[in-house]
Every structure is written in structure tokens, then in C-alpha cells.
Amino acid sequence: MTDNGLYGFKAEMRSMQIQSITKRQDKITPKQKSMAEYLEGRENQIVTKGVDSHELVGGKPSVAGSVSQRACVFCGSRVVLYPIADALHLVHGPIGCASYTWDIRGALSSGPELHRSSFSTDLREKNIVFGGQDKLYQALHELIDKHHPKAAFVYSTCIVGVIGDDVQSVCKRVQKEKDIPVIAVMAEGFQGSKKDGYKIACDALFSLVGTDESMEVSPLSINILGDFNLAGELWMLEEYYKKMGIQILAPITGDGRVQKVQNAHRAALNVVQCSGSMIHLAKLMKEKYGIPFIKVSYFGIEDMSDALYEVAKFFKDDSVMDKARELVKDQLTTLIPALEPYKRALQGKKAAIYVGGAFKAISLVKALRLIGMKTVIAGTQTGNTEDYRLLKTICDDGCIMVDDSNPVELSEFVKQTGADLFIGGVKERPIAYKLGIGFCDHNHERKLALAGYDGMLNFAKEVYETVTSPVWQFVNKNKE
Amino acid sequence: MQKAESIKKKVMPSGDAFASSCNACKQCTPLGACIAFKGIEGVLPMLHGSQGCATYIRRYLISHFREPVDIASSNFSEETTIFGGNKNFNTGIDNIIKQYHPRVIAIASTCLSETIGEDVQRLIYEYQETHNWMPDLPVMIFASTPSYQGTHSEGFHEAVFAAVKTLAEAFGPVGDHINLFSNMISPEDIRHLKEIVEDFSIPAMLFPDYSDTLDNTSWDSYRRIPDGGTTVDELKRSAQAYASVELGYILNSGGMNGRIKDNGTKQSAGEYLKNKFDVPLVRTGLPVGILESDKFFNSLSSISGKAIPVKYQRQRGRLVDLYIDGHKYVSDKRAVIYGEEDLVVALAAFAAEIGIKPVLCASGGESGKLAETLRKVLGKNYYEDMVVGQGMSFERMEEVMQELKPDLMIGNSKGYYIARKMDIPIVRTGFPIHDRIGAQHSHMLGYEGTMILFEQIVNTLLEDKQRKSPVGYKYM
Ligand code: SF4
Ligand code: SF4
Numbered sequence: 001m002t003d004n005g006l007y008g009f010k011a012e013m014r015s016m017q018i019q020s021i022t023k024r025q026d027k028i029t030p031k032q033k034s035m036a037e038y039l040e041g042r043e044n045q046i047v048t049k050g051v052d053s054h055e056l057v058g059g060k061p062s063v064a065g066s067v068s069q070r071a072c073v074f075c076g077s078r079v080v081l082y083p084i085a086d087a088l089h090l091v092h093g094p095i096g097c098a099s100y101t102w103d104i105r106g107a108l109s110s111g112p113e114l115h116r117s118s119f120s121t122d123l124r125e126k127n128i129v130f131g132g133q134d135k136l137y138q139a140l141h142e143l144i145d146k147h148h149p150k151a152a153f154v155y156s157t158c159i160v161g162v163i164g165d166d167v168q169s170v171c172k173r174v175q176k177e178k179d180i181p182v183i184a185v186m187a188e189g190f191q192g193s194k195k196d197g198y199k200i201a202c203d204a205l206f207s208l209v210g211t212d213e214s215m216e217v218s219p220l221s222i223n224i225l226g227d228f229n230l231a232g233e234l235w236m237l238e239e240y241y242k243k244m245g246i247q248i249l250a251p252i253t254g255d256g257r258v259q260k261v262q263n264a265h266r267a268a269l270n271v272v273q274c275s276g277s278m279i280h281l282a283k284l285m286k287e288k289y290g291i292p293f294i295k296v297s298y299f300g301i302e303d304m305s306d307a308l309y310e311v312a313k314f315f316k317d318d319s320v321m322d323k324a325r326e327l328v329k330d331q332l333t334t335l336i337p338a339l340e341p342y343k344r345a346l347q348g349k350k351a352a353i354y355v356g357g358a359f360k361a362i363s364l365v366k367a368l369r370l371i372g373m374k375t376v377i378a379g380t381q382t383g384n385t386e387d388y389r390l391l392k393t394i395c396d397d398g399c400i401m402v403d404d405s406n407p408v409e410l411s412e413f414v415k416q417t418g419a420d421l422f423i424g425g426v427k428e429r430p431i432a433y434k435l436g437i438g439f440c441d442h443n444h445e446r447k448l449a450l451a452g453y454d455g456m457l458n459f460a461k462e463v464y465e466t467v468t469s470p471v472w473q474f475v476n477k478n479k480e
Numbered sequence: 481m482q483k484a485e486s487i488k489k490k491v492m493p494s495g496d497a498f499a500s501s502c503n504a505c506k507q508c509t510p511l512g513a514c515i516a517f518k519g520i521e522g523v524l525p526m527l528h529g530s531q532g533c534a535t536y537i538r539r540y541l542i543s544h545f546r547e548p549v550d551i552a553s554s555n556f557s558e559e560t561t562i563f564g565g566n567k568n569f570n571t572g573i574d575n576i577i578k579q580y581h582p583r584v585i586a587i588a589s590t591c592l593s594e595t596i597g598e599d600v601q602r603l604i605y606e607y608q609e610t611h612n613w614m615p616d617l618p619v620m621i622f623a624s625t626p627s628y629q630g631t632h633s634e635g636f637h638e639a640v641f642a643a644v645k646t647l648a649e650a651f652g653p654v655g656d657h658i659n660l661f662s663n664m665i666s667p668e669d670i671r672h673l674k675e676i677v678e679d680f681s682i683p684a685m686l687f688p689d690y691s692d693t694l695d696n697t698s699w700d701s702y703r704r705i706p707d708g709g710t711t712v713d714e715l716k717r718s719a720q721a722y723a724s725v726e727l728g729y730i731l732n733s734g735g736m737n738g739r740i741k742d743n744g745t746k747q748s749a750g751e752y753l754k755n756k757f758d759v760p761l762v763r764t765g766l767p768v769g770i771l772e773s774d775k776f777f778n779s780l781s782s783i784s785g786k787a788i789p790v791k792y793q794r795q796r797g798r799l800v801d802l803y804i805d806g807h808k809y810v811s812d813k814r815a816v817i818y819g820e821e822d823l824v825v826a827l828a829a830f831a832a833e834i835g836i837k838p839v840l841c842a843s844g845g846e847s848g849k850l851a852e853t854l855r856k857v858l859g860k861n862y863y864e865d866m867v868v869g870q871g872m873s874f875e876r877m878e879e880v881m882q883e884l885k886p887d888l889m890i891g892n893s894k895g896y897y898i899a900r901k902m903d904i905p906i907v908r909t910g911f912p913i914h915d916r917i918g919a920q921h922s923h924m925l926g927y928e929g930t931m932i933l934f935e936q937i938v939n940t941l942l943e944d945k946q947r948k949s950p951v952g953y954k955y956m
Pocket of ligand 1: 533
């Protein structure tokens, strides 16, 4: 310890305090000692399968004072729209909101990379007092002249909603003057959660769809909705579908381009990943353009193969189906034996999942099973009650399911279940590491693709590397 | 130099003069406040505003410190935004107490709560009034940190000031201890400063001390609130210190910072204690390099009346020796230095004393004092063609760099993309470092820290030379 005299007796004091606190709590909720401290009002956001009879409720706002792992509406919109690489993404607000989202997700582009810069109107006190509209107008002109984007998205943040800037009219005006789509994304953070931001982003995209007809379209064409090409997943899918003779007309939004989105109404089918972020757009397109959609997941062998078969089925074309079968067979003959050693090493290990949406969680449970692992905690930030019903059907008994959790709960659950692995985002990483268990990033900041067949292998390898690392021998786990 | 003149003109307007910013070289005020707050023992920070801000800030800090960083939020909804945050504030505090049992709840405002005019000081007062029956009612500290006034650096110093102002009490005679306000430095550097004052046998309150809370050991069980930090008692007694030492020349003294007018009320913690409690204040820079470290060690020596311990005299000697070993590799190199203003001053002073030319000194901060401070601190080592940029974004830095053609960048990891584009080496230091591990152990203060930084710079340059050389030299 580096403590000098002044800092001396601290530790002792602290441990005394902790003891007295624990005692106090025991009195408050004698029934569920270990889970005593989840926040009031959160009881039905936590369910243990096979133990609790109530339903897991999602979609509630976070309670005040919680250290939620959730982000805001703006974040949701930005995440969805940001991979459109030839558009200008201007955050209208004070600097933080833009600064923290600067290139935080990979979102790879095969061409322009305008999306990787973080543009902000960097509002100052005088703008707050006198309004930021003029600054926004100038900024748009300045940036459009400099970067020549194909469209501009203007994100309005909390404070803009409060000072009453008329973002929409500024956008309309600039759109006329500059002759490119300028779209106001009214994503003030306080309006709700990340999920509401997805919906707003879908509306923004929908306003682009149908505004151009110049691209060549094959009769066997699809749009990919809800993949963001964080680590090149989209390119993988492109290759698979190409082998089946299918054109991806508009990737929305991974490796996205404005023109492709504008042409998206001409595809035969929308293939929607994970339901969460993009289902709204699929519904809108179905309503207006009559384009059917299917929901898929690209994660794990089963789900990936289904994604290919479903598309083949839709086109009712035997040659497409044959090609799909062949592709899957090819992939599996190399993949299954390659997974074997990992499976052997990981057999019986326990995993905790805390991810953005419920569909991702479902895919993960299945994929983990494939490499011999059991899911003991399954939680999401933004799942809804319906999603959770589905999640519950595939989880094992004893699995703790949780909605909109926080570090205190998560760490408690990890301790209770003795998980060996945590799958989550950057905010969950230190929880896993502090508790001395492995970690796999399944959120936005990955550098290695987890989708598709190659992705499954990447996943197994990463899980293996972290779970079996010898460094855990130095961690004193409090084995109860 | 004709060219430098033209560039200088181009750079001088501050960030405020532009309608937009691209790739900001700053973060927002509450982030800085949260770092400072983490230096209080038993604390849980809460942001009064929408949830997103807290989540983003946590994510940003976690990626740098690689520690759990719990920051609560009062989670404004649309309704709160219209009718005020009173209810959310109270529920927030209730829930924090229930879940974390903190000794201190440190609250920072956000753009949103400031704009709708929340009176947090009043909310705290009312909460305390209605809860005075509670046995361990946490101490509450509030820092006003709207992000449209200043950067994370101002937020940090604002929080330091707020903690001292809330807690310092005049009770009893002058003690035998000093206050050491250490500025925004790494946990490793905090530990080093503590070691130095200890070796001087000076009892000191270092604030904010997040050396444990943001750089902890592996745990056997999860701690809701990590151990460590400056205690409330120490902060209370800061008014009886016989001196305060404050590191950094600029701190939160900036006049511009996007404010409509400078109302001159900003004080640092040290200034406050001096004005209110007559605690003498010694101001010196962040001790990077020999000259600035000398100032620091000499200050400690004169305050305490004790000689500089032999250990540090030896360190200084070894550092001089190391400078000599490495001088040829750095001599006349042209470096870009960027980050918080006080850090830029310290790094520029260090660069200049080892023969590196700081051709561009840039900060996202806008105190309006960077240029004059650099000139004063660097003194005879001042590089006349230096371009100084305040309110700089990385995009504008890059524009200037394309003309200046520097050999090296020194600063946080966000500049990496420029280094990559221009194929020049970068030495990562300061905040944030998101693409390497070990940022919490970055060490540059004192003779010892300088040694490490110097080696880092020289070796980075050597590595670059080696990599680009057609011959694979085995000796350099
Ligand atoms: S609203 Fe203000 S406090 Fe919140 S992230 Fe944006 S800049 Fe920071
Ligand atoms: S200010 Fe609002 S939009 Fe910006 S990060 Fe905070 S919650 Fe999100």
C-alpha cells in the first residue's frame, strides 16, 4: 500500500462501515438476501427462469439515480445513420455529444469516409442564450461547401430541444439552397432511450427512400437492414449472397451510400437483422412500397444458414436454393472440425450476456451452446416484453434474465452464478475484469467480425482465448 | 519566417470564430468534473441531466482508465425537462443512497439542467433539510458545469474548487500539513507526487487523489465504491494547511471559454483558500522536465524548510545523464504538442529544454492565456516560430500540420489518425488514450517521470527511423 500516515486507518473504517451496511440490508429484505439491493420499481425487470413466475418487463425508462448502461435517443439515431459514409453527420449541440461519438464504432466503408469525422456546431453560452439557428445554418453551408456530401443529417441534441431552435426549417432552407437532402434528426436525448432513437433514424432514412431511380436493379435483389459493417460483416454477407446469385441493392446502413438508400424501394425483399433497430423502416417500406421483409440473424451457424435459406425460399428459385445449400455445406465442412478443439476446452463453462437487444442475446445463447457453454445470465438494455418471452423459451432453467441492468446488479449476478465469461460492451468490460472472469466485446467497438461462418470461428477463438487464459490463476476469486 | 507568420494568422482565431468544429480536441465539462470527483473517498458522482451524457462519459473514462466508473444520472425525461428536475433529483439521491451507500454524492450539472435553470444548490439544501433524520446522510458537493462554458479541463478544476469550497472549514489553528492540488494527471503520477511529499516528510493532502479509485488492483469481490481517495476530513482541514501548492498555470482561470462575458468570479481551489482562509498559495507548473521539476522541488523545499532528499538529487543526476545519451536523436526535431492547456505548457517546456522545437502548441481549451503562459514559462528556450492555437480542433491542427511538416506528435491518442495520415510518429500521453493499454500508468512528472517520457520519445523516434531505414541497423 502507498498510503502514508494521513491515509492510515481508512481501510479499517471502511470495512467496519460495510459490515454495518450489510447488516442493515439484511433486515430490509430478508427474503432475497443476495439480490437485496436491486432498485425499487425494478422487481419485474429481473426474472430467474424456473424460479420466478412473473414476466420480464422491458421498455421501461431507467429510474433516476441508477447507473444505467443505456445510452440516449441521440445515440440510437447516430448509431443507425452514421455508417452512411458519403453523408455529412452534423451534431447540433454542445461539444460533448459529438466528441464522445467520434468514430466510436468501426463502420467500415469501401469508399468515402466522411462519416468518420465528428462534426459539431459546438454551441457556446451565447448560442444558448440567443439561439443556435444561425450557427447551424452557417455550419451547414461551411461544411457542405468543403466536403460535398451527398446528403446531410443534422442531429439535434437535448439542449437544442430546450432552446427552441427550429432545426427543421434551417434544414429545409439549406436543402433548397444546396440541392442535397438535408434531414433533421430530432433526437433529443431526454425523449426516451436508444430505441426511440432507432425509430427516429428509420424515419430519416425513409424520407430518403424512393427519391432516386437511377441504379441498376436485378430481379433477385435484396436490401440488408440492420447490419452496420462494424468489422466487415457486410462484405462477408455480400460474398455469400453473391454466390447465390443475389444482389444486395442497398446495405442499410453498413458501408451505406446515400444513393443506394434512395434506390432501396426497388429491391424485391428487405432482410432485417435482429429486429431491434431497423424493423420500423422495414414496416414503413412494406406499407408504402409493398416490399416484404424477413427477420434474420447472422450470428451462429444455425441462424446464419437460416438467413441464406430464407432468402432463397423467398425467391422460389431452385438454383438459388441449391447454391445456398452448397454454400452452407462448404462452409460447414471446414467450420465444424475447426470449432471442435474450442468446444472441448470450453465444455461446461458458464456465460453471462448483457447486450443491446434481445435478438442478439438469443443468437448468442445458441452460439454459446454450440461451443459447449451454458448461458447463466441473459440481459439486454432495450429488449421489450415480447422479445423477452422468446428469449425465455431458449434459456435454460436457472438463467437470470434482466432488463436495463446496472453494474451493481450485474456484478451481483455474476457472483451468484459463477460465470466464467461476460459478453457485453465496453462499459461491462471492467466489471468482468474486476471480478476476474473473461470478456468478449459483442457491441459496437469490435475489430473482428462475429457474423457468418468465419465470425463463428472468430467468436469461438476469442471466447477460448479469454476464458482459458492463465492470468486468471492470479485472481483471488471469492469462491462461495 | 514568412511562412510561419501566415500560419500564425490563420491559427489565431479561436474555435469560437467558426460555425462548426470537426474532430474536437476537447471533451465536455462534466467529464472533467467526474474525474476530479473520483478523487474523493467514498464518492458516487451524479450528473443532473439526461441519461446519455452520463453513459457517454462513463464509456469514455472506462476506455481510458480501464476501471469501472460508476456515474449515476438523474435521468431527465421530457416531462422533467419541462417541469424541472426536482423529483428526479430526489429519487436519484434516494436510489444512490440505497444502492451505493456513499459517503459523498458529488453532483455536476449538464448543459440541459443548466439551460432549464435548475438550482441544484437549492435542491441539495432541501434534500438535506427533509432528510436530516438519516443517520449517515452523505455529504453533497455540487459543481456547476454547463459544457458550453469551457472544456473538460475547466470542469475538472471547477469540481476541485467546488469540493474545497463546500468542505473547507476554519476550525482550529494552522496545521503542519500542506494542500497539494495536483491537476489532471495520471494515477501513476499522483502516486509519484505522494511519494515525493512523503520523502520530504511533509504531511500533505493531495487532491483529487484518484490514484486508487481509477487504478485499482484486481478484486476478490466487486466494490460498489472502490477504496481510496482524499477523505472528507482532509478536505475539511484544507483551510488549516500552512500552504497550498497548486500545479498548473492556467487551471480554470480562462476568461473566454465561450462565455458571454468574463465575470471574473472563477477561482481555483488554492485561490479560494488563500482569499477566504489566508492559506498561502504557491503556484507552479506541472513538473515535467528538469526546469519545471526544479521549480516544484524547490517550492517544496522552501515551504518545508527541508533539503531536497538525496534520492531526488540522484534522480535528477541520472536524468541529466540520460538527456546526454539521447540528445542527438531529438535535437532540432519539430514537434506538435496538444492537449489540455496546462499539459501543453508543461510538455512544451520539456520539449524546448531537450532541443525539440514545439512548432505547434494546440489546445481545445480557450483560456486566452496559452500564448502568454508559454512565452513566460519557456523563457529563453521559447521557440520564436511557434504557432499557438486555442480552441483548436484536430481538423484545424491537421491543416496547420500539413504546412508545418512536423517530425513528431506528442499528445493524446485522438491525434493518431493524423500521425497515420502524415506518416509521422506519435508519442501518446495525457488524456484520453483509447488505443493502448496502461494509460493509468503513464508517468511523466518529476525527474523520474521525465526519464520515462524522454525514453519514450527517443525510442519512438528511433523506432520510426529504424522502420523507415533500408538497412536493419542493430545499433543506433
Ligand atoms: S449535453 Fe452537455 S454535458 Fe451532456 S454530453 Fe453533451 S456536452 Fe456533455
Ligand atoms: S445531451 Fe442529450 S443528446 Fe447529448 S449525450 Fe446527453 S442525453 Fe444524449
